[in-house]
Amino acid sequence: MAEKKFNKKKESSPLSYHEEYRDKKTPQPQKTPSPEKERFTLISGYTPRIDGERIVTGKAPFTHDINLRGLLYGKILRSPHACAQIISMDLTKAKNLPGVKAVLQLKKEKVQYVGEQVAAVAAVNEFIAEKALKMIEVEYKTLPFVVTEEEAMKKDSPRVHENSNVQKFSDYSRGDVEKGYQEAHAVLEKTFKTEIEIHHPTETHGSVAKWEGDRLVVWDSTQAIHNVRNGLAKALNIPQSQVKVIKKYMGGGFGSKLGLNDYTMAAAKLAKITHNPVKIILSRKENSLTVGNRPSSIQTLKGGVKKDGTITSLSLINYTSGGIGRGDRCSEPMIDIYRCPHIKVNEYTVYTHTGPSRPTRAPGHVQGTFALESFLDELAAEIDMDPLELRKKNYTTKNEGGTGIPYSSKGLDQCYQIGAQKIGWHRRNKIPGQSNGRFRKGIGMGTQIWWGVGRPETLADVMLHPDGSVEAICGTQDLGTGTRTYMAVIPADTLGLKPQDITVKIGNTSYPWCGASGGSTTTPSVAPAIRDAAVKARDYLKKMAAEKLEIDSKNIGVADRKFFNQNNPNQSITFKELTEDLSREKVFHGEYVGRPSGYAYNTFGAHFAEVEVDTQTGKIKVIKVIAVHEIGRVMNKQTAESQVVGGITQGVSTALFEGRVMDPSIGTVLNPNLIDYKLATSYDSPEIEIHFVDIVDPRINNLGTKGLGEPPRIPIAAAISNAVYNAVGIHVKETPMTPDKVLQTLKEKEA
Amino acid sequence: MEDKNQKKGKPIKRRDFLKGFGGGAMGAAVAPKFLVQEKKTISTKEGNIPVYSKKKISLIVNGKKHTLSVKPRDTLLDVLREKLNLTGPKRICNHGECGGCTVLLDAQPVYSCMFLAVRADGQKITTVEGLAKGGNLHSIQKAFIEKDGYQCGFCTSGFIMSSLALLQRNKKPNLEEIKQAFSGNLCRCGNYFKIYDAVSEAAKKMRGA
Numbered sequence: 001m002a003e004k005k006f007n008k009k010k011e012s013s014p015l016s017y018h019e020e021y022r023d024k025k026t027p028q029p030q031k032t033p034s035p036e037k038e039r040f041t042l043i044s045g046y047t048p049r050i051d052g053e054r055i056v057t058g059k060a061p062f063t064h065d066i067n068l069r070g071l072l073y074g075k076i077l078r079s080p081h082a083c084a085q086i087i088s089m090d091l092t093k094a095k096n097l098p099g100v101k102a103v104l105q106l107k108k109e110k111v112q113y114v115g116e117q118v119a120a121v122a123a124v125n126e127f128i129a130e131k132a133l134k135m136i137e138v139e140y141k142t143l144p145f146v147v148t149e150e151e152a153m154k155k156d157s158p159r160v161h162e163n164s165n166v167q168k169f170s171d172y173s174r175g176d177v178e179k180g181y182q183e184a185h186a187v188l189e190k191t192f193k194t195e196i197e198i199h200h201p202t203e204t205h206g207s208v209a210k211w212e213g214d215r216l217v218v219w220d221s222t223q224a225i226h227n228v229r230n231g232l233a234k235a236l237n238i239p240q241s242q243v244k245v246i247k248k249y250m251g252g253g254f255g256s257k258l259g260l261n262d263y264t265m266a267a268a269k270l271a272k273i274t275h276n277p278v279k280i281i282l283s284r285k286e287n288s289l290t291v292g293n294r295p296s297s298i299q300t301l302k303g304g305v306k307k308d309g310t311i312t313s314l315s316l317i318n319y320t321s322g323g324i325g326r327g328d329r330c331s332e333p334m335i336d337i338y339r340c341p342h343i344k345v346n347e348y349t350v351y352t353h354t355g356p357s358r359p360t361r362a363p364g365h366v367q368g369t370f371a372l373e374s375f376l377d378e379l380a381a382e383i384d385m386d387p388l389e390l391r392k393k394n395y396t397t398k399n400e401g402g403t404g405i406p407y408s409s410k411g412l413d414q415c416y417q418i419g420a421q422k423i424g425w426h427r428r429n430k431i432p433g434q435s436n437g438r439f440r441k442g443i444g445m446g447t448q449i450w451w452g453v454g455r456p457e458t459l460a461d462v463m464l465h466p467d468g469s470v471e472a473i474c475g476t477q478d479l480g481t482g483t484r485t486y487m488a489v490i491p492a493d494t495l496g497l498k499p500q501d502i503t504v505k506i507g508n509t510s511y512p513w514c515g516a517s518g519g520s521t522t523t524p525s526v527a528p529a530i531r532d533a534a535v536k537a538r539d540y541l542k543k544m545a546a547e548k549l550e551i552d553s554k555n556i557g558v559a560d561r562k563f564f565n566q567n568n569p570n571q572s573i574t575f576k577e578l579t580e581d582l583s584r585e586k587v588f589h590g591e592y593v594g595r596p597s598g599y600a601y602n603t604f605g606a607h608f609a610e611v612e613v614d615t616q617t618g619k620i621k622v623i624k625v626i627a628v629h630e631i632g633r634v635m636n637k638q639t640a641e642s643q644v645v646g647g648i649t650q651g652v653s654t655a656l657f658e659g660r661v662m663d664p665s666i667g668t669v670l671n672p673n674l675i676d677y678k679l680a681t682s683y684d685s686p687e688i689e690i691h692f693v694d695i696v697d698p699r700i701n702n703l704g705t706k707g708l709g710e711p712p713r714i715p716i717a718a719a720i721s722n723a724v725y726n727a728v729g730i731h732v733k734e735t736p737m738t739p740d741k742v743l744q745t746l747k748e749k750e751a
Numbered sequence: 752m753e754d755k756n757q758k759k760g761k762p763i764k765r766r767d768f769l770k771g772f773g774g775g776a777m778g779a780a781v782a783p784k785f786l787v788q789e790k791k792t793i794s795t796k797e798g799n800i801p802v803y804s805k806k807k808i809s810l811i812v813n814g815k816k817h818t819l820s821v822k823p824r825d826t827l828l829d830v831l832r833e834k835l836n837l838t839g840p841k842r843i844c845n846h847g848e849c850g851g852c853t854v855l856l857d858a859q860p861v862y863s864c865m866f867l868a869v870r871a872d873g874q875k876i877t878t879v880e881g882l883a884k885g886g887n888l889h890s891i892q893k894a895f896i897e898k899d900g901y902q903c904g905f906c907t908s909g910f911i912m913s914s915l916a917l918l919q920r921n922k923k924p925n926l927e928e929i930k931q932a933f934s935g936n937l938c939r940c941g942n943y944f945k946i947y948d949a950v951s952e953a954a955k956k957m958r959g960a
């Protein structure tokens with residue numbers, strides 16, 4: 001249910017990135033902002049988070065922490081069956097349990113996966129609510145089910161939806177791949193697999209709903225307050241103006257919190273019936289079953305290459321499974337990164353009776369890049385070429401995927417150069433697997449492309465108060481990426497103030513509109529909007545200062561909380577003296593209007609990894625990673641570096657540890673916790689070195705900045721895979737590269 | 752589950768654990784006097800035994816004494832969060848898998864989600880809220896801010912408490928020791944590399960270097 005609604009929304013659909021971000025070919029007469037000429041003092045520096053103190057003292061209010069007078073606790077009854085018809089449901093016993101305030105049937109007909117919600121309870125405490133769940137009597141007629149891709153692909157397996165379990169959802173072609181293979185000196189075909197991953201944000205999903213008369217207030221652990229507001233208004237058939245959604249702090253989402261959730265609806269309904277606020281916080285197990293996953297993939301790549309390294313043809317057949325939801329389009333990197341005249345792609349979703357997929361930090365790109373970049377190293381080996389040289393040989397400065405328009409900025413060449421130098425690329429085994437001994441070291445790399453553009457029409461305000469205090473306001477959300485901090489840094493830099501002079505307000509649908517925080521769109525949306533507002537405020541104050549100082553406002557400079565005469569810095573007026581002349585607070589509206597067409601806007605990066613493989617135990621250790629990214633102008637290096645560190649850790653986790661395991665006999669998840677579902681721990685973090693290419697995108701927005709959310713998540717698994725290949729001479733070809741698979745692969749190599 | 756707490760704190764012997772539990776057949780032999788007795792009894796193989804619903808305990812949390820009445824099943828985490836409104840300790844897994852709920856019991860880090868409140872009776876507990884003194888942040892807190900030892904911040908109080916436990920027993924930990932100290936803490940945002948830095952910096956600050 002929620003998934004369907006979710007997919008309809010253009011801005012949150014996992015498959016819409018392609019359409020939404022694809023840049024327009026025809027240039028339109030639009031002003032180019034030319035941000036590269038601007039000079040800043042705080043922007044691109046290291047500003048500690050302005051809300052750091054709230055976090056380290058435990059005072060930052062997360063949705064889990066919301067406690068209201070008269071709060072009731074909601075719990076959800078979930079299907080124990082992977083596929084079943086609900087015959088009847090009796091709520092009487094549960095309703096009669098003392099302490100229970102409301103019981104709701106949520107599902108009437110069919111359930112399609114273990115964990116799908118069927119009923120909800122609100123009670124005075126969690127214990128009673130849990131107890132009540134056990135007293136709800138549901139009679140099911142169980143139906144045949146299928147929970148693994150392999151089984152689901154068989155002709156006679158139980159159907160998940162009406163049509164066959166295997167459905168084509170994406171194809172692409174350019175040139176003539178067969179012709180390309182004929183021109184090639186070497187042609188290879190390999191299959192790579194990736195496992196389904198669970199987002200597992202530390203803060204499990206949850207909402208608190210409270211009615212104030214006809215008005216609904218919801219605290220939600222979400223990446224998209226406005227999506228949730230609009231979703232609630234629509235589903236409850238009430239005006240959007242009567243719904244307020246608040247999200248102050250959130251413990252991670254990674255794509256799993258982009259839309260309205262059905263438990264939020266349940267909380268709102270229970271709150272309505274009981275006239276009390278209701279809090280529903282999912283358990284770790286529920287998080288494993290029902291609020292999203294990264295679809296798996298089985299990708300068969302074929303490629304042809306000439307002796308000089310020219311890639312002539314590439315093709316991809318992908319079977320990807322996201323449970324009852326759709327799989328991920330994994331072909332984007334193949335279509336866009338390299339110059340290759342002939343490409344053919346066919347992608348199929350394989351439906352199973354498991355929880356629906358949701359976008360997961362760099363949907364499709366993580367899986368696609370792992371396969372493509374691993375494959376390229378094998379192509380390079382076929383023609384005895386340095387794999388990095390192969391990539392450089394097929395470098396492109398224009399969009400290859402259809403429009404042919406040039407990139408507004410592309411610093412990938414510099415990423416290659418810096419990364420190779422810092423890792424010591426010359427140290428790698430010239431022939432993959434040429435080293436000996438039990439512990440074998442190798443070096444490998446991977447390339448990344450992603451979008452990273454802003455959402456047009458993003459709004460932000462800067463408010464000046466007569467007492468000199470300043471607010472920066474935007475209806476966005478900070479996922480831990482540092483949004484709050486650069487929202488202080490930008491106006492501070494623009495107005496000659498310090499970040500601590502700015503009060504930042506976000507996470508409330510009463511504030512100016514901003515879209516979901518996903519797809520690396522937040523910074524290139526919010527930063528230009530807040531800059532726009534800040535520039536307007538600055539210009540207004542400059543005019544006031546010019547009058548006071550009796551000079552031309554063109555000659556006014558701003559710094560150190562002062563507006564001064566650039567020709568005579570001694571002649572100045574303080575920021576505070578200026579604002580005192582305001583009769584009331586003054587609001588300046590900023591907007592990010594969009595990017596000029598005629599150019600392609602993307603982010604680029606490369607990761608270089610060094611690993612050690614224990615050939616006796618099959619254990620892979622990632623020793624060091626050099627990450628180099630081109631994201632235009634960096635807003636705040638302090639938080640940007642953390643984003644990269646996080647992307648790398650999560651990528652190590654993808655490469656080595658993560659995978660949902662299903663029990664095909666009873667159709668449930670076997671590892672719905674944080675012990676059996678292995679995440680990277682403090683022992684698994686490599687040494688990390690981060691570089692940002694010094695480029696300002698000249699057109700994308702008034703700051704020349706692009707997004708960074710997904711980029712560092714993308715190339716790392718491929719870099720590790722190639723480093724392992726470089727160490728032992730064979731790709732493991734399947735994530736997670738667990739010791740058993742490594743040993744198996746080594747055995748195959750010997751045979 | 753016992754292993755986890757053992758690694759991080761005082762070893763809990765199974766016998767102690769059972770003693771802490773009022774009610775149920777397990778508690779039959781050691782039915783503690785201090786429990787508030789309800790009228791109900793349940794019958795077991797060993798005859799009828801009384802059911803206890805609540806116990807009065809006192810906790811010294813961040814230097815302040817609180818007297819509370821708790822159910823035998825209440826975890827220390829729930830008591831801290833729900834009854835004392837201390838939202839620093841987080842419930843990430845509720846099963847001893849992540850360290851988000853880490854608090855110090857005396858000087859030992861424990862998973863408060865795995866620790867029954869009745870067992871903490873009379874003991875000193877420190878949560879992340881108790882670190883700053885008179886408006887001054889603790890060196891560890893300062894270091895986490897300076898080195899950006901967090902992203903979303905949801906795991907952070909757990910990491911800070913584990914850092915405190917480490918730095919109280921080891922003034923100059925090396926990287927391996929830091930990694931080891933966090934073997935019971937998960938950070939899904941994956942900021943370990945920055946956290947190592949924060950802890951080294953905190954150690955420096957605490958040594959006055």
Ligand code: FES
Pocket residue numbers: 841842843844845846847848849850851852853862863864865
């Ligand atoms: S919440 Fe206690 S260890 Fe996870």
Ligand code: FES
Pocket residue numbers: 202251252480901902903904905906907937938939940941942
């Ligand atoms: S900072 Fe988000 S989980 Fe650690």
